[in-house]
Amino acid sequence: MQEATVSYRSALFPVESPSSPSSSSASSSSGGEHAAVMHRMVAKNPVVVVGRRECCMCHVARRLLLGLGVNPAVCELGEEAAAEVERAVAVSGAGNCRGPMILPVVFVGGRLLGGLDRLLAVHIAGELVPILKEAGALWL
DSSP: OOOOOOSOOOOBOOOOOTTOTTSOHHHHHHTOHHHHHHHHHHHHOSEEEEEETTOHHHHHHHHHHHHTTOOOEEEEEOHHHHHHHHHHHHHHTTTTSSSOOOSOEEEETTEEEEEHHHHHHHHHTTOHHHHHHHHTSOOO
């Protein structure tokens, strides 16, 4: 019997629990364990999609990027972690986006691009591919 192959597969990076021994003491004192893990992911990967577990909007963002030839890292969060990460994104990316930031959010080249609405707007305007090339996510 033949096996179906998946041409693109995103790596799922579960967020560590706050009680895990691998979390640093500096981040545990500030209560930003999940945000610290997210920041490490953003620093390591050219494109990261951060969203709630089982979120349809996260799936749309991921499928758009896959369609362009980018294999984004996907960070799916539970409800508690999602609320914490939304607060951290609002503080760190306040200058880049207008209005409140809700998940999913997309980071390209270590910088906050924005939510799904911003991702779609940049794609429709034809600016997404050059941004992805500059970040090293596309080679063509």
